[in-house]
Amino acid sequence: MKITEIKTFICHAYRTNWVFVKVITDSGLYGVGEATLEMKEQTVLQAINELKRYLIGKDPHNIEAIWHDCYRDAYWRGGVVLMSALAAIDMALWDIKGKDLGVPVYQLLGGKVRDAVPCYANGWFAPAKTPEEFAEKAREAVKTGFKGLKWDPFGSAYMNLSKKEFSYALACIGAVTDAVGSDIDILIEGHGRFNMPTAIRVAHALEDFDITWFEEPIPPDHMEGLAQLRRKTKVPIAAGERLYSRWDYRSFLNQECADFIQPDVSHAGGISELKKIATMAECYYIPLCPHNPSGPIANAATLHIAASTPNFHFLETMSSDVPYRNKISTEKVEFMDGMMQINDLPGLGIDINEEAIAEYNYEPRDLRHYNGKLTEIRPENAKGYFVK
Known part of the structure; x- marks a missing residue:
């Protein structure tokens, strides 16, 4: 079996644009992957195209060799663009291997250690602005079955918090907790x-609430600072979505930067690399909680990692999405009692609909975190995409 073609697709998804890949072989089998990279979708698309000359003519079963050669020959190693491009290719290769052997990808990763994956909700709060609105949205999310809720209550703040912003954030957390x-x-x-x-001040204030974690309190560039902050607070720290390889995580784990790690399968080199990162973390007894706010292919790949990883703990899940999410893919996520079920279909168990994707053309999107539009993460017609 040889790789004959690589196809790429961009699909507008309101908050961002999903980036999909299809790796096609001469046997008729193909695999799908995802490289969604917020605000840099066109850039990662070009990076995927530049990998084509390393892929055409190769045996797709040789995943480790292909990954290594693409990483090695980039010369300028690492970084989110290369690793996201490589992630999509890696997912697609695992998809092909699973389909060819007639087994789910998790079987190729060692088999299942769980049948369902515990999830927490993100995006549940849209478009709340006041603590009261957050509380009401929280009640609705819990009614749908979610056992955990994540959100950023800090508005458009950057680096510092005024007294008014600080009081608002605590009021919002208190309102949701009470609700x-x-x-x-x-x-x-x-x-x-x-x-x-500011991060230390916020972390100390959060000690008055029974929170599960404080995520990315400072910018990701300063691992030593994150480790210092962790030592100064009783609140558990989660981080790592903006680390892109096992080499990044070596330093992160050695410096004891966080209590929970959050690599993203579509940014950290794909299934192959995420499994290695998870195994490294297992040596430190650190739970794996993958960052997972993107599209259906990334979600499917993450589920296979979660299914086969002993130190997996909690999966990020978008509580709703654009109404055409189930149109552009064959995704069928079973969600019951706060858990996503693991399907037994060969490969990743999902496919994309090229014709439907073509209906939703690329639209540039800017970062919302510091402009007061943080909760505008979902369209007015957003809906759940789960099978219950």
């Missing part, structure tokens, strides 16, 4: 926005 009760995990997102004194 959902003590059985629901509360996860506070920082989006890497604070300087050290």
